[in-house]
Amino acid sequence: MELKDQLLNLKMIMFGGKGGVGKSTCASSSAIWAAEHGRKTLIISTDPAHSLGDSLGMKLPPGEPTPVIGVNNLTALEINPKVNMADFKELSMNPVPNMDMSGMMEGLPMMGDLEELTSMTPPGIDEALAFGKVLEFIETEHDYDLIIFDTAPTGHTLRFLSLPETLSGWIGKILKLKMRFGKIFGTFKKMFTKEEKNDDNSLELLEKLNKSILNAREDLMNPNLNSFVIVMISEEMAISETGRLLNELIKYNIPVSNIVVNQLYADSTELCDFCKARRKMQQKNLFKIREIFREGLGKNLIEIPLFKDEIREYVKLKEMGEFLLN
Numbered sequence: 288m289e290l291k292d293q294l295l296n297l298k299m300i301m302f303g304g305k306g307g308v309g310k311s312t313c314a315s316s317s318a319i320w321a322a323e324h325g326r327k328t329l330i331i332s333t334d335p336a337h338s339l340g341d342s343l344g345m346k347l348p349p350g351e352p353t354p355v356i357g358v359n360n361l362t363a364l365e366i367n368p369k370v371n372m373a374d375f376k377e378l379s380m381n382p383v384p385n386m387d388m389s390g391m392m393e394g395l396p397m398m399g400d401l402e403e404l405t406s407m408t409p410p411g412i413d414e415a416l417a418f419g420k421v422l423e424f425i426e427t428e429h430d431y432d433l434i435i436f437d438t439a440p441t442g443h444t445l446r447f448l449s450l451p452e453t454l455s456g457w458i459g460k461i462l463k464l465k466m467r468f469g470k471i472f473g474t475f476k477k478m479f480t481k482e483e484k485n486d487d488n489s490l491e492l493l494e495k496l497n498k499s500i501l502n503a504r505e506d507l508m509n510p511n512l513n514s515f516v517i518v519m520i521s522e523e524m525a526i527s528e529t530g531r532l533l534n535e536l537i538k539y540n541i542p543v544s545n546i547v548v549n550q551l552y553a554d555s556t557e558l559c560d561f562c563k564a565r566r567k568m569q570q571k572n573l574f575k576i577r578e579i580f581r582e583g584l585g586k587n588l589i590e591i592p593l594f595k596d597e598i599r600e601y602v603k604l605k606e607m608g609e610f611l612l613n
């Protein structure tokens with residue numbers, strides 16, 4: 288399906304690729320197009336180093352969906368990778384906050400398990416949970432016809448795509464161990480904090496999150512609901528990187544039908560020697576890209592010229608849209 292038809296028909300579209308290739312620009316330009324074609328659109332940046340606000344030329348308060356001024360039907364959101372951890376305050380797993388429990392736990396028979404439990408919090412779990420919250424959001428009732436994801440550079444995005452497995456396995460273990468240790472934790476907590484009321488609903492939240500993540504994964508794999516658009520540039524290294532990304536997406540069953548080849552030098556007699564050389568290099572790679580991804584793998588290629596200026600804010604983003612969605 289062409290990008291245009293996807294923007295008109297799907298529920299989600301994810302833009303991903305290497306750093307700096309134009310993911311945010313393509314995502315913003317597509318979002319404006321979809322919104323102006325009557326679809327109530329939410330564009331979400333899942334990259335902790337956000338640039339969506341810069342691209343749209345507006346300030347986006349972290350975690351707050353903000354209407355895009357001048358475009359009907361368009362809302363933008365930069366997820367806050369830190370804030371949501373507060374919902375899971377008990378996941379620090381230390382029964383008494385700010386106190387080293389290791390000495391007191393000595394001699395308990397299940398010490399091995401306990402160590403496993405504390406070492407189980409994977410690095411970057413706060414970001415993972417933030418992304419989990421996004422997946423949870425797409426699973427709950429909302430008013431948007433289309434959600435566009437402006438994702439983080441490749442490696443990071445792939446970590447997120449494997450998140451349902453990671454998180455699900457991790458949550459499963461936590462649930463099991465927390466059930467076993469729940470009593471001990473409760474007792475210690477009372478002894479040291481004089482806290483009578485146990486208002487920890489982390490487990491409940493985690494179970495809910497886990498369920499939505501698994502459902503969201505199903506949606507992400509459904510070609511009638513979601514498609515991943517790879518953005519790349521015409522360079523040798525980008526070809527191998529795109530191949531790897533495509534393989535990973537296939538592994539996770541994420542549908543891909545469009546690849547954007549961005550920042551191509553146009554054919555012009557006015558090109559300087561340097562630009563001529565760049566164009567020659569790009570055309571050589573473009574030939575390979577067409578051969579591998581279009582002829583070989585049947586993907587639609589969308590070729591976009593390198594603009595003279597930076598592409599940001601409405602007018603320029605619309606201009607890019609003419610190439611992206613012609």
Ligand SMILES: Nc1ncnc2c1ncn2[C@@H]1O[C@H](COP(=O)(O)OP(=O)(O)OP(=O)(O)O)[C@@H](O)[C@H]1O
Binds near residue numbers: 313592
């Ligand atoms: N076709 C183009 N012509 C000229 N400039 C472009 C083009 N596409 C993108 N740019 C510019 O390149 C810069 C990087 O684009 P963008 O922020 O969209 O990349 P990104 O892939 O989202 O980067 P990051 O990995 O940092 O999130 C921006 O300044 C943007 O205006």
Ligand SMILES: [Mg+2]
Binds near residue numbers: 311
């Ligand atoms: Mg970006």
